[in-house]
């Protein structure tokens with residue numbers, strides 16, 4: 317699996333104003349998964365010209381609605397990337413078109429998939445009672461189902477997502493060494509060894525010894541990764557917290573994580589990042605490490621499970637908090 321740059325050519329840029337061709341307003345919904353927040357757009361027929369500028373304007377926390385990303389629901393058959401997905405899974409009729417807050421296109425968003433599923437339920441396009449949802453992403457098909465909220469977690473609804481096959485791009489040598497990169501983080505005195513993990517998009521994970529170091533890291537500046545990842549990377553800082561037993565009797569690992577997301581900056585959660593963090597700590601721990609991990613992020617807790625078939629599952633909440641009408645003339649005024 318590679319994290320090739322996602323194509324941008326499907327998104328036409330209107331000129332001169334960045335206004336969708338279908339009108340002067342846009343119906344959107346605001347949602348989040350463990351406070352990784354998104355502006356959601358129902359564009360089933362692919363009528364909206366979702367330019368990078370429009371994404372930045374919607375995601376702007378002062379002049380727009382605000383979000384770490386923008387998610388568009390579009391019929392898979394309307395996008396070239398969707399055709400690839402439909403060839404793999406004809407049931408994946410809806411495509412998650414994911415954009416980072418800076419307007420860049422990303423292959424995948426783990427928290428976004430759950431929020432996308434909640435949004436499809438809201439739109440009447442999926443009923444969890446009917447069984448699993450297959451959806452398209454630029455990283456391939458993802459499968460979602462509703463699952464019980466674990467004991468002790470104050471969320472109303474959880475979804476579990478099969479996030480597909482994960483890999484260590486550096487191969488056996490990186491697994492053996494436990495690292496294939498160095499990362500300099502502002503606020504921390506020395507560069508740290510880190511491990512690259514691909515979960516459909518690129519991640520670089522470094523372990524810190526304690527929570528004081530985690531708190532000291534300054535993620536207002538992007539960490540510097542060496543060698544420079546060809547398509548950029550998301551950087552996760554993790555503190556392993558050991559193992560515990562759930563009320564159901566399962567032994568799980570636990571980690572605390574902060575993240576600097578490619579195309580965004582520090583966010584309060586990253587689902588693919590949580591998968592990468594748990595998988596890196598599990599790799600470092602070696603044989604006998606748990607398959608199930610709880611990942612505590614500033615915005616809540618998600619669960620990551622390494623599956624026997626080489627896939628990884630991510631479970632966590634999804635919340636829709638508002639429906640809004642965006643005045644596109646006002647949104648773009650003065651820019």
Ligand SMILES: N[C@@H](CCC[C@H](N)C(=O)O)C(=O)O
Pocket residue numbers: 352385416421422423424425426427428517518550577578579580585586587588589
């Ligand atoms: N927050 C997302 C990841 C979004 C994409 C990422 N910033 C990238 O560019 O790869 C998640 O929950 O996984």
